[in-house]
Amino acid sequence: MQNDFLSGLNPVQRQAAETTEGPVMIIAGAGSGKTRVLTFRIANLLSKGVDAFNILALTFTNKAAREMKERISGLVEGTEARNLWMGTFHSIFARILRAEAERIGYPSNFTIYDTEDSKGLIKNILTELQLDDKIYKPSLVLSRISSAKNNLISAREYNSHAEILDEDRQSGKPKLGLIYETYDKRLFKASAMDFDDLLFKTNILLKQFPEVLYKYQQKFRYILVDEYQDTNFSQYLIVKKLAAMYQNICVVGDDAQSIYAFRGANIQNILNFEKDYPELKVFKLEQNYRSTQTIVEAANSVIRNNRDQLKKVVWTNNQKGEPVRLMRAGSDNEEGQQVANRIFDLRMQHQLANRDIAILYRTNAQSRAMEEALRKRGIPYRIFGGLSFYKRKEIKDLLAYFRLAINPLDEEALRRVINYPMRGIGKTTLEKIVVCADQNNVSLWEVISNLEQYRPVTGATAQKVSDFVMMVKSFRHGLVSSNAYELAMHIARSSGLLKELGNDKTPEGISRHDNVKELLNGIQEFVDTPSESEDEVQERTLDVFMQDIALLTDADENDKEDADKVSMMTIHAAKGLEFKAVFVVGMEENLFPSQMALQSREELEEERRLFYVALTRAEQYLYLTYANTRYRWGKIDFSEPSRFLQEIDPGLLQLPPDIAPESRGFMNFEEERLGFGGFSPRQGAAPAFKPREKPEASFAPKSNGSSGGFKPQPKMVPVAQAGNSQAFVSDDLSGLEAGMEVIHEKFGKGKVVFVDGRSGEKKATVLFDTAGQKQLLLKFAKLKIIQP
DNA sequence: CTGTCCTCACTTTTT
DNA sequence: GTGAGGACAG
Numbered sequence: 001m002q003n004d005f006l007s008g009l010n011p012v013q014r015q016a017a018e019t020t021e022g023p024v025m026i027i028a029g030a031g032s033g034k035t036r037v038l039t040f041r042i043a044n045l046l047s048k049g050v051d052a053f054n055i056l057a058l059t060f061t062n063k064a065a066r067e068m069k070e071r072i073s074g075l076v077e078g079t080e081a082r083n084l085w086m087g088t089f090h091s092i093f094a095r096i097l098r099a100e101a102e103r104i105g106y107p108s109n110f111t112i113y114d115t116e117d118s119k120g121l122i123k124n125i126l127t128e129l130q131l132d133d134k135i136y137k138p139s140l141v142l143s144r145i146s147s148a149k150n151n152l153i154s155a156r157e158y159n160s161h162a163e164i165l166d167e168d169r170q171s172g173k174p175k176l177g178l179i180y181e182t183y184d185k186r187l188f189k190a191s192a193m194d195f196d197d198l199l200f201k202t203n204i205l206l207k208q209f210p211e212v213l214y215k216y217q218q219k220f221r222y223i224l225v226d227e228y229q230d231t232n233f234s235q236y237l238i239v240k241k242l243a244a245m246y247q248n249i250c251v252v253g254d255d256a257q258s259i260y261a262f263r264g265a266n267i268q269n270i271l272n273f274e275k276d277y278p279e280l281k282v283f284k285l286e287q288n289y290r291s292t293q294t295i296v297e298a299a300n301s302v303i304r305n306n307r308d309q310l311k312k313v314v315w316t317n318n319q320k321g322e323p324v325r326l327m328r329a330g331s332d333n334e335e336g337q338q339v340a341n342r343i344f345d346l347r348m349q350h351q352l353a354n355r356d357i358a359i360l361y362r363t364n365a366q367s368r369a370m371e372e373a374l375r376k377r378g379i380p381y382r383i384f385g386g387l388s389f390y391k392r393k394e395i396k397d398l399l400a401y402f403r404l405a406i407n408p409l410d411e412e413a414l415r416r417v418i419n420y421p422m423r424g425i426g427k428t429t430l431e432k433i434v435v436c437a438d439q440n441n442v443s444l445w446e447v448i449s450n451l452e453q454y455r456p457v458t459g460a461t462a463q464k465v466s467d468f469v470m471m472v473k474s475f476r477h478g479l480v481s482s483n484a485y486e487l488a489m490h491i492a493r494s495s496g497l498l499k500e501l502g503n504d505k506t507p508e509g510i511s512r513h514d515n516v517k518e519l520l521n522g523i524q525e526f527v528d529t530p531s532e533s534e535d536e537v538q539e540r541t542l543d544v545f546m547q548d549i550a551l552l553t554d555a556d557e558n559d560k561e562d563a564d565k566v567s568m569m570t571i572h573a574a575k576g577l578e579f580k581a582v583f584v585v586g587m588e589e590n591l592f593p594s595q596m597a598l599q600s601r602e603e604l605e606e607e608r609r610l611f612y613v614a615l616t617r618a619e620q621y622l623y624l625t626y627a628n629t630r631y632r633w634g635k636i637d638f639s640e641p642s643r644f645l646q647e648i649d650p651g652l653l654q655l656p657p658d659i660a661p662e663s664r665g666f667m668n669f670e671e672e673r674l675g676f677g678g679f680s681p682r683q684g685a686a687p688a689f690k691p692r693e694k695p696e697a698s699f700a701p702k703s704n705g706s707s708g709g710f711k712p713q714p715k716m717v718p719v720a721q722a723g724n725s726q727a728f729v730s731d732d733l734s735g736l737e738a739g740m741e742v743i744h745e746k747f748g749k750g751k752v753v754f755v756d757g758r759s760g761e762k763k764a765t766v767l768f769d770t771a772g773q774k775q776l777l778l779k780f781a782k783l784k785i786i787q788p
Numbered sequence: 789c790t791g792t793c794c795t796c797a798c799t800t801t802t803t
Numbered sequence: 804g805t806g807a808g809g810a811c812a813g
Binding site: 060061062088089090091114115195196198199259260262263362363364365366385419422424425426427428429550551570571572573591592594595596597606607610632633 | 789790797798799800801802803
């Protein structure tokens with residue numbers, strides 16, 4: 001009776017929601033009602049009398065957490081849902097780190113550096129160490145450090161790890177270890193943590209302080225993790241530790257939708273979950289409630305080409321629906337026009353609203369042509385992603401003042417605003433301060449707040465610097481004496497920032513000014529909203545407001561305008577969303593799959609999963625578009641249709657009218673292109689490659705030595721020759737099935753992915769070592785089976 | 789110290 | 804095509 005709400009679930013969903021004790025893994029196919037199960041499960045826990053304070057739910061975005069909280073609130077009585085610990089890994093553990101900061105030598109008001117801050121710090125370090133930023137590109141250095149941290153390799157371990165050091169030496173970057181070490185020291189001195197530190201330091205905290213671990217193990221009696229396939233090693237270990245006592249852990253994920261390996265996410269976390277918890281109960285949600293049969297099957301036919309995956313059959317009871325439509329355009333602009341026209345038709349013919357429609361692309365840069373076309377056609381749209389509100393220059397400038405008031409050791413903030421708006425403290429002065437701070441091994445703030453002692457500069461300049469210090473100090477007083485809005489307004493005014501922006505009368509300038517005003521309004525709103533949780537009552541001061549500003553993404557911004565607009569975003573940003581009609585644009589080689597992802601099969605498979613995510617966003621109408629030419633780097637680039645297009649079951653795909661399916665069409669074009677061998681036409685004269693490893697190796701972490709999954713920088717791996725010519729070959733194809741090795745006179749050796757069709761017209765999909773994937777009719781193709 | 793002009797790298801995806 | 808950062812003059 002208290003479980004009335006569970007009756008809205010199908011049997012598997014219901015079981016998954018009711019099995020609240022012990023380890024549970026829910027493998028949730030796209031559109032299978034995953035969020036529904038999660039929310040009902042939590043509501044179920046609450047209705048059984050579990051205290052909301054004892055439930056930890058980790059989601060991928062703040063938005064997902066917020067929405068889930070709302071839905072749970074609707075299911076259970078009272079305001080209990082507010083007290084749930086629900087949020088992203090980063091925000092939840094930032095919160096815990098602030099509470100426990102002293103233990104690891106940090107103040108609780110530490111600053112969180114975003115990527116830009118981190119890169120800035122790296123640049124400064126490079127200058128100081130006199131290293132060439134062409135060789136040590138900050139973004140590359142950062143990703144290397146990030147990768148280390150995500151695998152829990154500290155700077156110290158990094159520098160005592162022969163294999164890693166050797167790798168760096170071989171790649172011509174022997175100083176990476178030194179940079180890492182310096183970077184970490186500087187973060188610590190600035191009382192700052194970068195994104196990865198939030199997880200790294202949590203691990204340290206839980207490891208070094210058993211009493212802290214115990215406390216949170218007790219607290220989080222029930223743990224749920226959404227999007228588990230996207231967790232990295234660091235996150236995996238935190239969860240494992242916290243869940244060790246009660247083992248009431250429920251992870252939800254879909255290996256087919258793992259799209260963040262590039263950021264350290266480890267698909268093995270989900271594939272190996274069973275090993276960690278032998279008692280594990282697994283539930284597979286395979287019925288798709290979202291999409292038409294055609295869309296589900298199209299997506300299935302694509303993902304089938306991946307080798308690393310859990311067994312699962314996504315199916316649907318929904319109607320067959322429209323075919324997937326392929327559209328071709330001459331250029332990226334034309335592609336935009338065609339999409340705009342189609343959107344017009346969809347609205348007219350099928351009564352769709354703009355908000356039912358999404359345009360998805362691989363890279364943010366592609367939004368431009370789309371935007372232009374929609375604007376011309378008068379179709380309202382909203383772009384998600386791109387640069388978030390909080391990453392805009394003018395916002396970051398003001399935030400830097402806030403940060404400095406809260407934590408004057410925050411060096412990146414200091415550098416950002418010490419001469420903005422201009423107050424005569426230029427490059428030379430800053431240089432002197434930096435050198436002085438370095439010589440005395442103190443912070444920049446220490447130097448400038450004790451000018452008489454350190455004397456980096458004198459005379460008029462010293463006066464200017466001292467004025468600046470006085471100003472920041474006065475802001476600091478406001479932290480206790482004023483509420484967030486009063487102080488923020490005061491800072492915006494007396495720093496001169498508001499005036500500076502007000503002077504710029506260009507349209508962009510006005511918009512910047514407006515943005516700052518919007519931020520101030522947001523702070524006002526924050527002050528007026530009482531603290532949410534009963535867990536801890538917080539004053540509405542500026543430092544509370546700033547606590548996880550760095551962790552907010554564009555996706556988290558208030559969707560206050562539920563206006564009727566077409567959504568435009570990257571596929572990554574579209575994860576978890578659904579639309580009646582979806583356009584996946586830019587289906588071209590080197591764009592999707594991305595040129596950067598052609599180095600290894602793992603990378604290509606991630607691109608394919610990304611494509612799978614894109615396809616499964618659609619409920620009813622699905623369009624795939626590509627252009628023959630595209631502007632890239634300001635130049636026209638010729639492009640070819642994406643290899644992924646031919647992976648879609650041809651029976652589900654409607655080609656453009658000018659391409660007859662059987663003749664000179666794009667399929668044939670693809671065959672010609674692939675005919676001369678290799679995945680990429682650019683690889684040219686590649687001899688018989690054997691790009692695959694042994695199947696058994698596929699689920700094992702790849703060559704990571706003792707470094708615990710540490711992925712070295714991409715490098716070329718030598719490939720073995722396919723020389724087992726003495727194997728026995730048979731041309732009896734009656735017993736052909738998936739997994740068998742076959743040989744084709746034109747395409748060479750390959751492996752059968754699957755076989756279908758009835759006996760007369762059996763069709764095999766074969767992944768050839770050099771020629772890529774092909775669908776072959778057995779009665780025509782002269783296939784031979786290679787017997788082991 | 790500040791302003792302007794020039795070069796060059798940039799496009800994978802994000803907490 | 805754009806935006807950031809360097810070189811150089813005022």
